[in-house]
Amino acid sequence: MTKNVTLTRFIIEQQREFPGVSGTFTLLLNDIVKACKQISHMVNRGDLIGVLGSAGSENVQGEVQKKLDIITNDIMVDSLIWTGHLSGMASEEVDDIIQIPDHYPRGKYLALFDPLDGSSNIDVNLTVGTIFSILRYNGSGQPQLEDFLQKGSEQICAGFVLYGPSTMMILTTGHGVNGFTLDQDIGEFILTHPNMTIPSETSEFAINMSNQQFWEAPVKRYIDECVAGEQGPRGKNFNMRWVASLVAEVFRILTRGGVFLYPYDLRDPAKPCKLRLMYEANPVAFIVEQAGGACSTGRERMLGVQPKGLHQRVPLILGSKSEVDRIIEYHQS
Ligand code: AHG
Ligand code: MN
Ligand code: MN
Ligand code: MN
16 A cells, blocks of 8 residues: 555545546645644643633533534634635534625535534543535525535535544545544644445444433344343344544444444433434444445434434434344334
């Protein structure tokens, strides 16, 4: 394998092979990369620069925001708003769509992002990340909400950056999934995980077990069977992981397989789901499918869900295809 293939070289060479990926898209991706490098640097310094802890404000999700939720959101917006590649943005941390002021040019893409995923982990120094999704905008003038509410299958690019022991970018443009590690010495993302694929079989599940009493029957059945181990109907023992950072769970599953569930929670009919469709579920669904895995609500392929709202929540089940298929089957029986 060619050594030291930078992300820029990789995208340019992918453009040659798949001409659909345009030049301006490459520039947009570079702007996102620059923003994520800035976020990585900030996250790595943490308390040294007083960016940890709560901001004392609430976002549209009803979550108490961390200082870094807001700081990372501002870094993403400030890095992208002037570039002329986008006609609009959407963020977990901003109630409405983010318009491009008229004094900047507008472009043919929309960017949606979760600027800091897993932010409840930032104060305890566990892996967090940034998730992004790129859609096409074929209109003219300021986009409306409806222009953002495209199915996940319409995404032209999706990725996430992991701020962990190493900073990594995981990316798909619809031609497989590739992983890049940030070489802090030269400030470049280097291709380290070409063509990532998820093993179809697994013995590892990820779910927040404290919600067990509120799950629907198909999920209860699936997890009970995993926990029953080799004495149970699955005839094998399972392991469990729960990091509480979606990006960390997805990268682990890309690396060694597994199944992740954040299912319906019957506790509060007003909020039966936690994870958001447009900037969490859809981008990771695109990546997981491109890596040979599957992603579903339990009743519907995630990339086929017709969005109804910018911050719409969905049940999220993803990972090794044979396990996701089994969970879907349990929802049908
Ligand atoms: P965010 O920090 O962007 O709000 O997302 C957190 C999400 C996701 O990253 C993770 O899988 C899940 O919340 C963890 O939920 P619990 O804290 O309920 O386990
Ligand atoms: Mn949040
Ligand atoms: Mn998130
Ligand atoms: Mn977030």
